Amino acid sequence: MSTLEFFLxxxxxxxxxxxxxxxxxxxAEKSGVLNLSVEGMMAVAAAVGFAVTFETGNHVLGFVxxxxxxxxxxxxxxxxxxxxxxxxxxxxxxxxxxxxxxxxIIGRDYESMTVTPTPxxxxxxxxxxxxxxxxLFQQNLVVYLAFLTAVVVGFTLTHTRIGLAIRAxxxxxxxxxxxxxxxxxxxxxxxxxxxxxxxxxxxxxSTIYTPLWAxxxxxxxxxxxxxxxxxxxxxxxxxxxGALLFGMVxxxxxxxxxxxxxxxxxxxxxxxxxxxxxVLAIISTDRARMRLHSPFSLGETFDGSERR
Amino acid sequence: MVITVLSxxxxxxxxxxxxxxxxxxxxxxxxxxxxxxxxLILKKPLGTTLYAFFIEPFESFYSISEIFLKFGxxxxxxQALAVGFRAKVWNIGAEGQMxxxxxxxxxxxxxxxxxxxxxxxxxxxxLGALGGMFWAGIAAFxxxxxxxxxxxxxxxxSSVALQLLYFLLLGPWKDPMGFNFPQTVMFQDAALxxxxxxGVRLNSSIFIPLLFTVGIWLLMEKTFxxxxxxxxxxxxxxxxxxxxxxxxSVWISLxxxxxxxGLAGMSEVAGPIGQLQRSVTSGYGYAGIIVAYLxxxxxxxxxxxxxxxxxxxxxxxxxxxxxxxxISAVHVFQGLLLIFYLSVHTFVNYRFKSPRxxxxxxxx
Numbered sequence: 213m214s215t216l217e218f219f220l221x222x223x224x225x226x227x228x229x230x231x232x233x234x235x236x237x238x239x240a241e242k243s244g245v246l247n248l249s250v251e252g253m254m255a256v257a258a259a260v261g262f263a264v265t266f267e268t269g270n271h272v273l274g275f276v277x278x279x280x281x282x283x284x285x286x287x288x289x290x291x292x293x294x295x296x297x298x299x300x301x302x303x304x305x306x307x308x309x310x311x312x313x314x315x316x317i318i319g320r321d322y323e324s325m326t327v328t329p330t331p332x333x334x335x336x337x338x339x340x341x342x343x344x345x346x347x348l349f350q351q352n353l354v355v356y357l358a359f360l361t362a363v364v365v366g367f368t369l370t371h372t373r374i375g376l377a378i379r380a381x382x383x384x385x386x387x388x389x390x391x392x393x394x395x396x397x398x399x400x401x402x403x404x405x406x407x408x409x410x411x412x413x414x415x416x417x418s419t420i421y422t423p424l425w426a427x428x429x430x431x432x433x434x435x436x437x438x439x440x441x442x443x444x445x446x447x448x449x450x451x452x453x454g455a456l457l458f459g460m461v462x463x464x465x466x467x468x469x470x471x472x473x474x475x476x477x478x479x480x481x482x483x484x485x486x487x488x489x490x491v492l493a494i495i496s497t498d499r500a501r502m503r504l505h506s507p508f509s510l511g512e513t514f515d516g517s518e519r520r
Numbered sequence: 521m522v523i524t525v526l527s528x529x530x531x532x533x534x535x536x537x538x539x540x541x542x543x544x545x546x547x548x549x550x551x552x553x554x555x556x557x558x559x560l561i562l563k564k565p566l567g568t569t570l571y572a573f574f575i576e577p578f579e580s581f582y583s584i585s586e587i588f589l590k591f592g593x594x595x596x597x598x599q600a601l602a603v604g605f606r607a608k609v610w611n612i613g614a615e616g617q618m619x620x621x622x623x624x625x626x627x628x629x630x631x632x633x634x635x636x637x638x639x640x641x642x643x644x645x646x647l648g649a650l651g652g653m654f655w656a657g658i659a660a661f662x663x664x665x666x667x668x669x670x671x672x673x674x675x676x677x678s679s680v681a682l683q684l685l686y687f688l689l690l691g692p693w694k695d696p697m698g699f700n701f702p703q704t705v706m707f708q709d710a711a712l713x714x715x716x717x718x719g720v721r722l723n724s725s726i727f728i729p730l731l732f733t734v735g736i737w738l739l740m741e742k743t744f745x746x747x748x749x750x751x752x753x754x755x756x757x758x759x760x761x762x763x764x765x766x767x768x769s770v771w772i773s774l775x776x777x778x779x780x781x782g783l784a785g786m787s788e789v790a791g792p793i794g795q796l797q798r799s800v801t802s803g804y805g806y807a808g809i810i811v812a813y814l815x816x817x818x819x820x821x822x823x824x825x826x827x828x829x830x831x832x833x834x835x836x837x838x839x840x841x842x843x844x845x846x847i848s849a850v851h852v853f854q855g856l857l858l859i860f861y862l863s864v865h866t867f868v869n870y871r872f873k874s875p876r877x878x879x880x881x882x883x884x
Binding site (some may be wrong): 291429488502 | 529530531562565604610612660666667668671672673675676677679680681684686687690691806809810813846848849850851852853854855856858859862863864865866870881
């Protein structure tokens with residue numbers, strides 16, 4: 213594999229982590245719930261996914277367990293914010309702190325241990341194509357599933373009754389309730405979906421992308437996923453593009469090391485964060501467009517009353 | 521119906537003052553209960569652990585002095601963050617502001633190694649505060665000029681600050697005699713705060729947070745400026761109508777936080793640590809968020825909350841030894857504490873629906 217092929221193929225692989233987590237956060241935010249605990253959910257799921265894969269040797273079980281773990285953590289958040297009307301920003305941070313702590317405890321006996329990643333899938337004929345073959349048709353099954361999920365989520369949000377219901381609840385929960393939509397249930401399910409996706413992102417990170425457990429291994433990727441939803445102005449297609457962009461940026465450190473660059477590695481390590489800040493500033497400048505695309509009730513608690 | 525089961529709260533006619541006081545206490549009780557269950561799952565001795573957390577910190581003079589050593593930076597940061605949180609300015613990057621403050625302050629002893637001037641410490645304080653304000657100011661600028669979400673920007677800036685710290689410690693600022701450890705030289709005495717008593721690490725920097733608390737209390741409770749600040753954040757349009765600026769709320773909130781976090785970073789390097797090293801913040805920037813909320817975003821409440829979390833930190837250190845409890849257990853407890861507090865705090869303005877009103881809403 214040439215350096216270019218390695219770089220482009222790695223971009224898709226790295227993007228998978230951001231994509232899963234960002235798609236989950238997108239659905240939660242579309243229902244009006246800002247869940248900032250993505251980093252914590254991913255950490256718990258990564259630890260659980262790793263532990264299960266390590267003990268059973270079965271990646272599917274690892275992913276299932278990670279998905280359940282993500283749902284579990286997201287339901288802690290949902291109970292506090294949806295049923296008990298707790299402030300979403302602060303609760304998200306709290307659940308994030310809880311998640312990081314839990315992940316360290318769960319993963320304590322597995323520090324620095326490794327699992328065997330599942331091999332990539334070689335799609336016949338097309339995987340033999342130059343450049344495109346190794347980049348697009350020799351990826352891990354989970355990578356294809358992530359991009360397939362993006363299509364399904366995008367279609368569901370824009371073209372189905374379920375998607376319409378989620379968006380209605382996110383725009384105006386009072387009006388949605390008046391029309392007979394179960395606002396609380398829809399928000400719970402949307403947040404739980406976000407938890408499951410964060411769980412898959414965590415499992416992919418700890419069992420396939422870098423198949424080892426190290427405390428703190430999520431390393432801010434959950435936060436970048438949250439930022440991706442804003443970059444994508446809550447549109448699935450742009451989120452896919454953003455995930456690929458950040459997949460590429462996060463490979464920068466690796467490339468720098470292999471090239472023996474004179475630029476300090478710390479600069480490459482901080483590149484994803486610096487790029488996030490710059491892109492965030494560029495995208496957000498158009499205030500009118502941000503207001504137009506962000507779910508109107510995002511971040512606000514809804515107490516089920518007729519009118520505030 | 522699922523809907524009616526989940527929508528179980530109704531507004532109180534008047535906010536409950538009793539709940540305002542009770543909320544943090546209930547949150548503590550609930551967190552201890554849940555943590556106890558977790559301890560039993562981890563097969564840790566429950567009695568020993570709880571004793572280590574809540575009693576042992578008070579058993580020796582040294583240990584009590586350590587509580588106050590933690591209390592200082594926590595109080596300083598939490599008071600400043602609460603100003604912003606009341607104005608809905610979500611600065612969650614105090615950790616990074618603290619790192620930059622510590623770096624800026626450390627520049628003095630790193631570049632003036634043998635200097636023993638009286639002005640060393642004041643210069644470090646000024647630089648520390650300015651460093652924190654500069655880092656927070658970036659977020660304020662991006663928020664007011666480009667509308668960039670301050671939650672994400674402040675958090676990302678913390679990660680950048682950490683990388684900058686690593687770069688300095690592994691490169692230009694590394695102690696040449698330090699056996700390749702990522703840390704600077706030990707600072708000279710003139711660059712360190714005086715210990716308050718012999719044999720303890722608690723030093724005169726403890727007066728900074730106490731003075732700051734009085735200042736914040738006066739600002740928020742006694743002046744019109746504090747009122748304008750909060751209104752500017754809470755209701756930008758109403759504030760603009762009244763001639764207060766939302767942008768000014770953002771700038772003031774972030775600069776105050778940067779100032780406090782920068783000073784906190786400075787007092788760590790010029791206090792218990794005595795040099796610049798990787799673990800310079802001890803997580804105070806994040807713990808400060810919890811303290812600010814647990815104290816009800818109120819200057820006096822925050823004093824109690826900061827003390828409680830300091831006890832928790834010291835208790836965690838003790839439990840690490842006596843019950844071999846991992847340090848992350850403290851994070852779990854802190855997370856639970858904040859989740860419970862935020863949920864219970866809702867009952868200041870809400871109450872459970874009585875069966876009768878629940879029945880009515882079911883029918884509609």
